[in-house]
Amino acid sequence: MPVQGGTPGLSTMAAFHVFGGPGQEPATTGNFKGSSGIAVLSGNVTRTNIKTGEQQSFPFANADMRFMTGTFISVDGQEHRGTFGLV
Numbered sequence: 001m002p003v004q005g006g007t008p009g010l011s012t013m014a015a016f017h018v019f020g021g022p023g024q025e026p027a028t029t030g031n032f033k034g035s036s037g038i039a040v041l042s043g044n045v046t047r048t049n050i051k052t053g054e055q056q057s058f059p060f061a062n063a064d065m066r067f068m069t070g071t072f073i074s075v076d077g078q079e080h081r082g083t084f085g086l087v
Contacts, residue, residue, distance in 0.1 A: 027068055034070010041065065 026038040041063045047056045069083040 026066055029068070029072050031073035032068065032070060033072070034068060036066065036068040036070075038064070038066045 026036040027034075042061045044057050044059050047058065048054070064086070066086045067084065071079055071081045073079055
């Protein structure tokens with residue numbers, strides 16, 4: 001089930017995307033009961049070539065990372081328990 005407040009049309013599979021940030025729903029599945037957390041990070045990441053030691057720095061902005069743990073109702077009507085991390 002899509003999450004209320006999600007953004008339809010961002011996928012060819014009729015999937016919804018839920019953007020992170022203040023006031024947004026952190027769960028990415030509907031019918032969810034449990035705990036969730038979200039972090040939106042910006043900064044730089046350094047890639048190191050382990051053979052040469054050469055380093056490169058790459059910026060990233062608004063990296064959305066989340067976790068959810070609890071129960072949800074799947075499309076077949078069954079209740080499932082689990083933990084999920086999105087990095």
